[in-house]
Amino acid sequence: MYPLLTTLEWRGVVRPIGSYGVLLALALLVGAWVGLRSSQRAGLESGAMIAALAGAVGSGFAGAFGLSIAVAWLRSGSLQAALANPGIVFYGGLISGTLGLAACARGFGLPPLPTLDSMLPAVPLAHAIGRIGCLLGGCCYGAHTELPWAVHLAADPSGLARHPWPLYEAACLVLLSALFWSPRRFSGVPGQRAASYVLLYALVRFALEPLRADAVRGMHFDGVWSTSQLISLALLCLVGGALIVQQPRAKLSNR
Amino acid sequence: MAILSILLSVLAAVCTLIGFLTTPIPVVGAVFSFGAAGVALGGIMLGGKAVSKAKREGSSHDVARIAVVLNVLAFVPALLVAFTCGACNAFVSTGNFQLQRDFQINVGPGMPGDAGGNALPPPARARDPEDRPGAPAGPGKPGPNQPGQPGQQDQPDQPGGDKANPPSPRLPPPPLPAGPGN
Numbered sequence: 001m002y003p004l005l006t007t008l009e010w011r012g013v014v015r016p017i018g019s020y021g022v023l024l025a026l027a028l029l030v031g032a033w034v035g036l037r038s039s040q041r042a043g044l045e046s047g048a049m050i051a052a053l054a055g056a057v058g059s060g061f062a063g064a065f066g067l068s069i070a071v072a073w074l075r076s077g078s079l080q081a082a083l084a085n086p087g088i089v090f091y092g093g094l095i096s097g098t099l100g101l102a103a104c105a106r107g108f109g110l111p112p113l114p115t116l117d118s119m120l121p122a123v124p125l126a127h128a129i130g131r132i133g134c135l136l137g138g139c140c141y142g143a144h145t146e147l148p149w150a151v152h153l154a155a156d157p158s159g160l161a162r163h164p165w166p167l168y169e170a171a172c173l174v175l176l177s178a179l180f181w182s183p184r185r186f187s188g189v190p191g192q193r194a195a196s197y198v199l200l201y202a203l204v205r206f207a208l209e210p211l212r213a214d215a216v217r218g219m220h221f222d223g224v225w226s227t228s229q230l231i232s233l234a235l236l237c238l239v240g241g242a243l244i245v246q247q248p249r250a251k252l253s254n255r
Numbered sequence: 256m257a258i259l260s261i262l263l264s265v266l267a268a269v270c271t272l273i274g275f276l277t278t279p280i281p282v283v284g285a286v287f288s289f290g291a292a293g294v295a296l297g298g299i300m301l302g303g304k305a306v307s308k309a310k311r312e313g314s315s316h317d318v319a320r321i322a323v324v325l326n327v328l329a330f331v332p333a334l335l336v337a338f339t340c341g342a343c344n345a346f347v348s349t350g351n352f353q354l355q356r357d358f359q360i361n362v363g364p365g366m367p368g369d370a371g372g373n374a375l376p377p378p379a380r381a382r383d384p385e386d387r388p389g390a391p392a393g394p395g396k397p398g399p400n401q402p403g404q405p406g407q408q409d410q411p412d413q414p415g416g417d418k419a420n421p422p423s424p425r426l427p428p429p430p431l432p433a434g435p436g437n
Binding site: 021028047061 | 306319
């Protein structure tokens with residue numbers, strides 16, 4: 001779509017600045033700002049929250065790169081080929097970022113579960129901005145379609161009209177962030193808000209994945225399930241189970 | 256702690272600059288590009304901790320806040336450089352430099368495969384008569400042994416090489432490219 005935003009030049013050295021990188025930086029800044037505001041509303045100390053957020057961003061990127069390399073390694077069977085084609089995977093970032101935030105929150109004297117809860121609606125909002133970056137970058141191809149809003153991606157050698165898949169997910173993420181905008185919603189027991197978000201996102205991702213038809217990121221079980229669908233299923237089972245177990249406690253605390 | 260955080264922001268800025276300049280050098284460019292973002296994140300953590308400590312002690316936390324802001328300012332360009340120069344360098348460092356579609360977005364003017372603007376060329380370019388040995392390289396099409404170009408001398412199987420060293424056969428690209436996000 002528009003992968004190259006501008007070029008940076010310094011003393012004759014020219015480097016491209018991609019739209020994806022800029023939108024990712026913007027997503028992190030907006031996400032951090034919204035997250036800090038909502039954590040302040042939740043009564044969490046802002047200095048410790050800043051430190052915990054930085055740790056979460058670092059661990060999130062490590063997980064996002066790590067999962068991308070792991071998937072590429074499994075697909076190609078060669079670590080060198082996997083390292084030659086680095087990318088970032090949202091689910092890797094979500095899982096390791098969540099663990100990193102909880103660990104850093106504990107380390108900096110914040111309660112882990114309310115800290116995780118306070119990251120909503122920042123996470124879906126930042127993710128939606130990142131998806132716009134995906135669309136501009138021309139990655140995350142959609143499946144072939146003849147619908148009027150189909151897009152042609154410049155980097156796509158097939159030249160097929162495709163679903164603007166990143167836009168679909170960005171729209172769903174904006175809806176999710178609107179759903180979680182009120183701090184009272186889904187707030188039965190500490191951690192319930194974060195768990196509800198993970199559950200809803202996993203459902204959305206599972207449903208949207210067939211429109212992506214992204215074989216390059218790994219298809220399993222005779223091409224029926226994508227890697228992201230399998231992770232979504234695992235999260236649905238784990239987090240859904242945890243929410244069901246927590247339900248009686250939430251009812252008690254609401255009384 | 257706040258002073259150390261400010262020092263880290265300066266270090267991150269310096270690493271960003273070095274990463275920006277050393278992109279064509281295998282490993283070094285990636286280390287500095289990704290390291291700069293890591294250093295800036297470390298600086299933000301220290302700055303946040305300093306704010307927290309100053310609040311607990313009831314002292315002024317202006318310096319700590321400045322440290323946080325400086326590190327955030329250092330983090331943004333570090334991230335941009337990491338996602339362009341660092342990723343490009345990691346690509347080169349593996350010794351398997353192939354022009355794949357998804358990485359065309361990170362290849363700018365003067366670098367291999369430059370298409371100019373936002374036009375992205377197909378992954379496997381047909382060789383044209385200009386690729387003969389000794390022919391001058393056109394704009395955006397570096398010569399076979401031009402110094403400072405990643406993958407030029409060490410990677411004989413790069414598309415568009417000279418006819419004395421024909422590209423070795425390799426597997427076709429995947430059906431769809433792995434992009435930067437998933």
